[in-house]
Amino acid sequence: MKASQLFYPTLREVPSEAEIVSHQLLLRAGFIRKTTAGVYTYLPLAQRVLKKITDIVREEMNRAGGQEIMMPIIQPRELWEKSGRWSLYGEEMFKLNDRHQREFALGPTHEELITTLVDSDVHSYKGLPLLLYQIQNKYRDEIRPRFGLMRGREFIMKDLYSFDIDYEGLDESYQKMHHAYQRIYERLELDYRVVQADSGAIGGNESHEFMVLAETGESEIVYCSLCDYAANVEKAVCLAEENPPARKEYKSLTKVHTPGQKTIKDIVGFLDIPEQQQIKTLMYMKDDELIAAIVRGDRDLNEIKLKNLIGGNQLFMADEATVKSICGAGFGSLGPVGMKVKIYIDLEVAQMRNFACGANEDDYHYTNVNIGRDFAPFAVVDIRNAVEGDRCPCCEGSLKTIRGIEVGHIFKLGTRYSEALEATFLDSHGQEKPLVMGCYGIGISRTMAAAVEQNSDENGILWPLPIAPFQVIIVPVNIKNQEQKDLAESIYNELTAKGIEVLLDDRDERAGVKFKDADLIGIPLRITIGPKSLQENKIEMKKRWEKENTLVDISAVTKTVLDIVLE
Ligand code: ATP
Ligand code: MG
DSSP, X not given: OBTTTOOOOOOSSOOTTOOSHHHHHHHXXXXXXXXXXXXXXXXXXXXXXXXXXXXXXXXXXXXXXXXXXXXXSEEEHHHHHHHTHHHHTGXXXXXXXXXXXXXXXXXXXOHHHHHHHHHHHOOBGGGXXXXXXXXXXXXXXXXXXXXXXXBOXXXXXXXXXXXXXXXXXXXXXXXXXXXXXXXXXXXXXOOEEEEEOOOGGGOOSEEEEEEEEOTTOSEEEEEESSSSOEEETTTOOOOOOSSOOOOOOOOOOEEEEOTTOOSHHHHHHHHOOOGGGBEEEEEEEETTEEEEEEEETTSOBOHHHHHHHHOOSOEEEOOHHHHHHHHSSOTTSOOSTTOOSEEEEETTGGGOOSEEEEOSSTTEEEEEEOBTTTBOOSEEEOOBOOOTTOBOSSSSOBEEEEEEEEEEEEEEEETHHHHHTTOEEEOTTSOEEEOEEXXXXXXXXXXXXXXHHHSEETTEEOOOGGGOSOSEEEEESOTTSHHHHHHHHHHHHHHHHTTOOEEEOOOSOOHHHHHHHHHHHTOSEEEEEOHHHHHHSEEEEEETTOSSEEEEEGGGHHHHHHHHHHO
């Protein structure tokens, strides 16, 4: 490809709306353009990268026994009613009507559609297991589309669904996918980690996320310093302290006037009680029921753990008016003593003695509160976020934290969808059984952004070779010099004939401009042709990730490039 023909409108300025590096660079280097919030056009360079990512994903899905199909984006409401997700999916679903006012969704995911499909065409265990996948746009009206391709409202996903006769079969399909995903991220040359994950609203029991490590990632991961335990903070198990502090004498419960003191920090200052000696009382609505959830003053409540533990359809923070009418005080003066709702306390809180909390009377707190004597929890549960330094749930090690970008997610669904949609098959005894399912997603467009997030410097992108839009860029210092131009073209032809993807920067620009653009768009290998090349029969070769050039004999260029690319 000749640069003079390529549509890659680069920008000099960093676009102001872009907060993270991948978003900035993909815009600046002319890979993507925004149409509306969370909706992007992929320009030629991006399209080339996406193709490489999808080729790798497709090869590994096929290797693992997957078969590619393509399902419709438009899905009828009835299917979603059957699974119970038309309302459950909520505001994130894009909905539309046809001319007869029939309702449809733009597919945010395809469990309903594929389960129905397989049910109508697979009747016996003989047709199983079956692994079907597609690579397609998904539509989700995200509450906060942001970071460019990271959290789009239209984005590209590979989604595979497995259908098995039983749970052993599912385990096998799940293992195959787990393995295929590892191969994919290794081939993409991204630094990643597999973590235990929460299976969320999709339902099911086991799930792992594939995280590309990056400071700006939206997910917080904990991992053990000794063993291979790693989990999304949403999911990470917190243990009770092994050696809780010795049982101190119960001191007498005291009510203290605390005018205007509402937060944990206020009380630290006002009563000189450290955060660890206070508790945080958070009020939630579990559907129509008000409940209290309590963690230590310096901890964060984990809503996902809480929801998984207590069940119910919806869990959301209660509003202050409701809380005040039932508990007698507004936010900032709440506590478990005398509170007439179900109280869930964190494991760690169960080991505290003589702590402080609100008194359910505005501007009053209690000190020296003790569980058992002063209030009775409904349940003692693990509901806090794990933090750096926590004990590993699997070994003696302690946990560390890092951030990552979730690029893949695999779930064991079991019979969650097949039962709701009555998708069954006849087993070898002629008995009707529900299909046992798994689902496996990869964010293709998010993976492209994650690759940039992880691989850039102050000059631009550093594409890993397997997904670079071009492997080599040839820069003749002066394109008006006929000999330079001829040499550039002959090397271009030779490399292209060997299957190397080459961009020839044939634009009539200063060499400095061309070097800057080559760095910005992140082509891994740069070949520079200048006057020296003609005098000494050598070209300068520079790897994007190294500082120095090397001189290569013109006769050895093709071999040198092939060695690097095939390595
Ligand atoms: P998240 O927690 O980031 O919202 P999710 O759990 O909703 O992700 P899945 O439904 O498991 O995501 O989708 C599979 C994959 O699709 C994700 O691992 C991610 O890589 C990608 N993905 C999900 N939502 C988006 C989005 N809004 N924009 C781009 N990619 C996305
Ligand atoms: Mg989501």
